[in-house]
Amino acid sequence: GESVGLHLPTLSVQEGDNSIINCAYSNSASDYFIWYKQESGKGPQFIIDIRSNMDKRQGQRVTVLLNKTVKHLSLQIAATQPGDSAVYFCAENNVDSWGKLQFGAGTQVVVTP
Amino acid sequence: SQTIHQWPATLVQPVGSPLSLECTVEGTSNPNLYWYRQAAGRGLQLLFYSVGIGQISSEVPQNLSASRPQDRQFILSSKKLLLSDSGFYLCAWSGTGAGELFFGEGSRLTVL
Numbered sequence: 743g744e745s746v747g748l749h750l751p752t753l754s755v756q757e758g759d760n761s762i763i764n765c766a767y768s769n770s771a772s773d774y775f776i777w778y779k780q781e782s783g784k785g786p787q788f789i790i791d792i793r794s795n796m797d798k799r800q801g802q803r804v805t806v807l808l809n810k811t812v813k814h815l816s817l818q819i820a821a822t823q824p825g826d827s828a829v830y831f832c833a834e835n836n837v838d839s840w841g842k843l844q845f846g847a848g849t850q851v852v853v854t855p
Numbered sequence: 856s857q858t859i860h861q862w863p864a865t866l867v868q869p870v871g872s873p874l875s876l877e878c879t880v881e882g883t884s885n886p887n888l889y890w891y892r893q894a895a896g897r898g899l900q901l902l903f904y905s906v907g908i909g910q911i912s913s914e915v916p917q918n919l920s921a922s923r924p925q926d927r928q929f930i931l932s933s934k935k936l937l938l939s940d941s942g943f944y945l946c947a948w949s950g951t952g953a954g955e956l957f958f959g960e961g962s963r964l965t966v967l
Contacts, residue, residue, distance in 0.1 A: 750896050776955060776956075778958075783961070783963070784960055784961065785945050785947075785958035785959050785960050785961045786899070786945070786958050787958070788955055788956075788957070791955060831898060831899070833956075842889075842901055842904060842914070843899075843901070843956055845898040845899040845900075846898055847897060847898040848897075848898055
């Protein structure tokens, strides 16, 4: 989900369970979406991307789903591990402003043993 | 392989002092370069981007400026820091025509 104010939404997941992180975007012209993972005190790292002509894309333990009808993006992490604890950001881009990503506010994922 | 470095990693500066954060990219040529700022518990806000030497676009009015003196060097500066300039500053690069950004490790600035 998206945060309002200063507090990031937090997703608490038990180790081994699947995680689903949601993101709503507002620009219907966006045609490229990216998920980033940011560990504390570090720069964001690329996880997976998806083009607007796709509904689903899979990577290693991660799947991104895109629903353009409702402008919704989700990241699914299979068998969540302690190393998955981080803040996850979705970002959108479009050909008119290529490279100038618009970031969501982020979701804090906490993996519990 | 391409790498991006930014420094210093942390900086504590008094109000009214100058600022210079530096970012360099290796292993690629003519990258697009970006400066983002991240306030605590927030997403990333684009401050500046550059598509070439000496070409700087500012996204938001502010107390900061950016320069690109060399192809793979991007500098974020201020003549007089404000308390509101505190934050986590991230440099990033992308290839021309590509959407994915590659980020540096960030510079945490605290203005007192």
